[in-house]
Amino acid sequence: MTTTPAGAGGMIELKDVTKLYNEGRPNEVRAVAGANLVVERDKVTVFKGPSGSGKTTLLSIVGCLSRPTTGRVLLDGELVSGLPERFLTEVRRSTFGFVFQRFNLVRGLTVIDNVMLPAYPLAPPHAELRERALARLDALGLAGKAEMPVEHLSGGETQRAAIARALINDPKIVIADEPTANLDTALTERFLEIVAELRAEGRTVLMTSHDPRIWQSDLVDAVVEMRDGRIVGEFA
Amino acid sequence: MRRSSLALALVAGLTVALLGAFLHAASSVGETAARLEETRHLVARLGLSDLTLFTEARYTRHPAMADLHTPFQDHPMAFEHFPSGTLVPPPAHLPGGELRIVPAEDAR
Amino acid sequence: MTSPFARQRYLIDYTLAALGRRRGKNAGLLAIYTLVVFVLASAMLFASAIRFESTAVLADAPELTVQELVMGRHGLLPADHLDKLSAIRGVATVEGRLWGYFYDRANGANYTLMVPGRDAAEYSVGPGEAIIGEGLARSRGFKEGGALLLVSQTGKLLKARIKSVLSNDSALVSSDLALISEVDYRRFFELPDGVYTDAAVSIRNPREIAKIVEKATLALPSARFVTRSDIARTYESLFDWREGLLVALAAAAILAFAIFAAEKASGLSAEEAREIGILKAIGWDTTDIIAMKLWEGGLVSLGAFLLGTVLAYIHVFLFAAGLFEPVLKGWSVLYPDFALAPRIDALQLATLFVLTVIPYTAATLVPIWRTAVTDPDEVMR
Numbered sequence: 211m212t213t214t215p216a217g218a219g220g221m222i223e224l225k226d227v228t229k230l231y232n233e234g235r236p237n238e239v240r241a242v243a244g245a246n247l248v249v250e251r252d253k254v255t256v257f258k259g260p261s262g263s264g265k266t267t268l269l270s271i272v273g274c275l276s277r278p279t280t281g282r283v284l285l286d287g288e289l290v291s292g293l294p295e296r297f298l299t300e301v302r303r304s305t306f307g308f309v310f311q312r313f314n315l316v317r318g319l320t321v322i323d324n325v326m327l328p329a330y331p332l333a334p335p336h337a338e339l340r341e342r343a344l345a346r347l348d349a350l351g352l353a354g355k356a357e358m359p360v361e362h363l364s365g366g367e368t369q370r371a372a373i374a375r376a377l378i379n380d381p382k383i384v385i386a387d388e389p390t391a392n393l394d395t396a397l398t399e400r401f402l403e404i405v406a407e408l409r410a411e412g413r414t415v416l417m418t419s420h421d422p423r424i425w426q427s428d429l430v431d432a433v434v435e436m437r438d439g440r441i442v443g444e445f446a
Numbered sequence: 447m448r449r450s451s452l453a454l455a456l457v458a459g460l461t462v463a464l465l466g467a468f469l470h471a472a473s474s475v476g477e478t479a480a481r482l483e484e485t486r487h488l489v490a491r492l493g494l495s496d497l498t499l500f501t502e503a504r505y506t507r508h509p510a511m512a513d514l515h516t517p518f519q520d521h522p523m524a525f526e527h528f529p530s531g532t533l534v535p536p537p538a539h540l541p542g543g544e545l546r547i548v549p550a551e552d553a554r
Numbered sequence: 555m556t557s558p559f560a561r562q563r564y565l566i567d568y569t570l571a572a573l574g575r576r577r578g579k580n581a582g583l584l585a586i587y588t589l590v591v592f593v594l595a596s597a598m599l600f601a602s603a604i605r606f607e608s609t610a611v612l613a614d615a616p617e618l619t620v621q622e623l624v625m626g627r628h629g630l631l632p633a634d635h636l637d638k639l640s641a642i643r644g645v646a647t648v649e650g651r652l653w654g655y656f657y658d659r660a661n662g663a664n665y666t667l668m669v670p671g672r673d674a675a676e677y678s679v680g681p682g683e684a685i686i687g688e689g690l691a692r693s694r695g696f697k698e699g700g701a702l703l704l705v706s707q708t709g710k711l712l713k714a715r716i717k718s719v720l721s722n723d724s725a726l727v728s729s730d731l732a733l734i735s736e737v738d739y740r741r742f743f744e745l746p747d748g749v750y751t752d753a754a755v756s757i758r759n760p761r762e763i764a765k766i767v768e769k770a771t772l773a774l775p776s777a778r779f780v781t782r783s784d785i786a787r788t789y790e791s792l793f794d795w796r797e798g799l800l801v802a803l804a805a806a807a808i809l810a811f812a813i814f815a816a817e818k819a820s821g822l823s824a825e826e827a828r829e830i831g832i833l834k835a836i837g838w839d840t841t842d843i844i845a846m847k848l849w850e851g852g853l854v855s856l857g858a859f860l861l862g863t864v865l866a867y868i869h870v871f872l873f874a875a876g877l878f879e880p881v882l883k884g885w886s887v888l889y890p891d892f893a894l895a896p897r898i899d900a901l902q903l904a905t906l907f908v909l910t911v912i913p914y915t916a917a918t919l920v921p922i923w924r925t926a927v928t929d930p931d932e933v934m935r
Contacts, residue, residue, distance in 0.1 A: 454563075460860035484723055501689075506886075
């Protein structure tokens, strides 16, 4: 994939993006309606808004998890919204790391197995991958729990395991959906520290949140406010 | 050790074992040929026509020789082979007038 | 560039880790499947080996056996029939044979009493002598040099010195034999001179056999003729029937197992569906998911196939199909102690492979198909 020179505009651009669910049926839902947005590289951007405002849908479109019904998505100036599923998966794998709201670790597997999962389709040498995963876990203070089944982790540990998994392929963009919804104040602080480290490493971070502790934080470079599927405000 | 290494090693091991079975079969051809030759000689000399797998009746002992209407008539305690045999009671002169298996000791 | 092999190994890692979560249940599944394959493979190996054995051994059975039929039943063959048969052009030798059954009350077994033919020099027995088969010797504890003592139903006594016991090697055809002299035979069964059990006919040119049977049918309208190829056909159909029965049963078992596996997999829990969603969201391709599931079904069924087949080989050829003995034995008291020539029919093995591996793999794969192609953003909702 080609990359545009630094400063050559936004890393991700959305143009007139609309997303309909259950299209053409009586229960049709317009989750996103005509969104235009530029997400800057190396910044921390937060989508805020009440539940059902379309912020999670927008995030999944940005992260190539789903395709817009109409409109275009450009990544580093390249059109990705029209790519076939197989290429979209490749883009997703090489560019994005995901931290889901419910963390979505695979139950029954060990922490380290979970962390290595996104790298399986890339098939790096096993010893190297293991080392990388252990280094990630170590950096997040989970080295001692690597061989433990994920069900045995506490809430904060589970999130950090999910972050380690999101970072295993060294993505340029990290996407987090409501990362602090299940965390207390101390753990939210810890999460923001991790976000700071990610930004320092030169990664772009995109989050949804209706938690003021997140979008009021000094770390956040841009806040995008959404309501009823529309972008109603952008603050730097 | 990686799980996949273990599994692939097991599959490989079992495949080798199966190939071993093929080899074993191939290598015992010479050994069994002599035995088969001897048996064949016996068959030719005595004019045998059948295998001794089932010795309970002439229909089973000599399936090639038995006329086609007489299954199971040689063993005094034999069941009838044809479906109608399930409807006809066994002969009354048999022990106790009922069908039961007589262990060898009792018969003695 | 990622190596496809390394990628598949990672998929195997995952599928095994996933199977390991319900270790007991999955191990039990593998064990049951192995057992099904074991029974099926044992039946196939046994049937093909015994078919081979019978074909090889009975290749030198009498070319033509002539029986007299009385009222549709096996009757005694009068001696003058032998002369009529000898007169047919193309017939080399005709030999009247004496053989029959004896039910021994002592052990409830049936023996085959037989008088060896003229040219069976090494098995010839004089009056008061006997050669007995391995099974008979074993069941009554007779030894070479001992006495064979049989009492007929009418109270006639047969007492003979056991000249030798036939070797174990030929047990499959000779286990229940007792070879005695013609004099002893006729006295014991109170059989008049001039009648025989049947006649063995040898023929100059084997290609003329149909012609000779045709002529003999005219000469002896009441007789029944059994050719060597009839014998071969009898065994072919006998084993086909028995094996077919077993295979049909086992195939039903496999089918039931496949239905069970499909049922288990199609009740794809919300958790499993969610797992597939997670894998897709974090960068797994639809093909990766399908390949992973193929490995699951493939490894389980291939493992069961290989293990079951190898165990079946050991069972049939190294342990003489011991588990089948009660089934084969049926009502017989005498069961030959025989070893089968080890051999594997590659085509049959391939059939078994297809029968076991493909349905199971398909059964694990099909239910996953729909889930594997759903949108990865499901996990976000």
